[in-house]
Amino acid sequence: MTRLIAIDWGTSSLRGALLHPSGQVIEERSDARGILTVPEGGFPAVFESLFGDWMRLEDTRCLISGMAGSKQGWVEAPYCACPAGRVEVGRSILAIDAIPGARIAIVPGLSDTHDGVPDVMRGEEVQIFGAMELTGLSDGVFVLPGTHNKWATVKKGRVASFRTCMTGEFYALLSRHSILARTLDADAPLDEAAFLEGVTRAENGHGLLHNAFGARTLALFGRMPKEELASYLSGLLIGEELRTQSLQAAGEVVLIGSPVLTQRYTLALRAAGVATRTLGTEATWAGLHALAGFLATDTSQP
Amino acid sequence: MTRLIAIDWGTSSLRGALLHPSGQVIEERSDARGILTVPEGGFPAVFESLFGDWMRLEDTRCLISGMAGSKQGWVEAPYCACPAGRVEVGRSILAIDAIPGARIAIVPGLSDTHDGVPDVMRGEEVQIFGAMELTGLSDGVFVLPGTHNKWATVKKGRVASFRTCMTGEFYALLSRHSILARTLDADAPLDEAAFLEGVTRAENGHGLLHNAFGARTLALFGRMPKEELASYLSGLLIGEELRTQSLQAAGEVVLIGSPVLTQRYTLALRAAGVATRTLGTEATWAGLHALAGFLATDTSQP
Structure with missing residues (x-):
């Protein structure tokens, strides 16, 4: 049995964990060297500086998910088309031979298509597989809030389809770069009542383009304090996102992400009568551990 | 009969016209010194440098609309609440006495409220009054595309209600500052087919937060050329805006704005089976000219 170095290498940051053969986390690390900070050809050096000590432990191998497998990443791992489960993704894991003797491989992302428009994820598929392991669920709706949120429908252990919502990026743009930024405090802590007022308002049929302006005028007329406007x-935004999902079909939603975000989705979904359960980074480690079984045949070749 | 110096002083730019007593434009000027560029207390000096020569002509007076009447402007002119027509707005015109002997006044904006959330416009009300003069319409839907678009319902010559949509600002944020900016050319000329494909896509029920991501993935998969993505x-965005309006009630829509924008709304509305007619800056001059009749009693006092 070998130990696994599990890494989720994203656009703006990365996280890694050294896993015991059983899947238990021995040690965790995180770093700001997301793929956009790595110069061309610089991945082996950054990897070595971050995880070289772990790689020199006896009998270890490494599996990387996330944007490291994108065109701008270390090695491009072409997307697996939905429906896809652990088997399809596991079979497409790509070995990296940039570091001689090191057993490093990259997990491909998933793609889907809706009426001719593609959709993509990289890294979230691993979290979904991990969440299936941890919850025992092989059917359901899995939601991964972030900059680009993913709503995935899982059927019989495979991601049947998914959609991306740019909710996190819209929030950053509006709260920091739009006219709304002048009168709201983007870093204020969550005010649950104001948040739920926004969720409810999103259902009024007038659309985000109109409703967002209310976050300006409520401030102009002194009708909502600066601390509540964010x-x-x-x-x-989250209300608008929920408005476009088939929630009645969901029953229960599995949320995977940081507590700051999953807390908000839990509140909004609860207000819509949808139950939730929540997972964090443990889903990533469980997913990479589950996929490591596919490594033997793919990367242990001489 | 006096000549009118008609000015629309906005956030990031301003336009002025010297009008013959009949309303005919004698000369037009525009400048980049929007209110945000004017230092505190600096309005009289900027005004003098831009329009001092016109003010020294015999028997002239000046009427200013737009953000110059906002809290960040020259003098704050409190909003008139809807429903409001030329009479209500005309009676609330505010004289400026910062420049001795000069007959300068500011037109207030309009406010409306929807379920406790205020809405505001400054300057567009003048364009609507002007459009009513120029078209002879005293009922209808008037749409003013811009950074913050206004959709106004006019009944019996008064603005009964209106809503703002941040469509222009969303476009700027997404095309220049979001992940979409990496793969689209925000300055590419209009491609009508790609534009109408977007308008149609907006009606698919999946919402802007999802559909916007398609402008990224279509590029990633090489399914739409860079020049068409903008x-x-x-x-x-415009399709999303139209989705939330009561277009079947509109019959015909009066568009007021720059040709670059009104062209797009004409295309999108025509695709929705709505007829349009279009006006440009002439609506501003006609509106200020129509309101000038209220000046005599308000600003000619010693």
């Missing part, structure tokens, strides 16, 4: 805007 | 995104 929560209200966040509620408008 | 038009597609513009169509997604």
